Amino acid sequence: MATVKHKRMPGGQLARRVKTNLKAMAAVRDADIDTSDIPELTERDFARAMPNPYHRPLKKAISARLGADVIAAAGQR
Numbered sequence: 001m002a003t004v005k006h007k008r009m010p011g012g013q014l015a016r017r018v019k020t021n022l023k024a025m026a027a028v029r030d031a032d033i034d035t036s037d038i039p040e041l042t043e044r045d046f047a048r049a050m051p052n053p054y055h056r057p058l059k060k061a062i063s064a065r066l067g068a069d070v071i072a073a074a075g076q077r
Helices: 015-029 044-049 068-075
Strands: none
Touching: none
16 A cells, blocks of 8 residues: 655644545555546557656765775876
């Protein structure tokens, strides 16, 4: 089951109601969701698909410890 995340909203009543609704939606099993009104995707749909222009590959921070001689040699190139 997917995790439902949400931001806190100002005010109490609306935030409580939203929280209650999110809990109720999270409690529904995937098998119990009616998807009969959603058409199946066809090969034609996939053929016409375009890449997401806003997609950015994930980047991970790394660190490396290099000796002073390695850094000096790289600077001389």
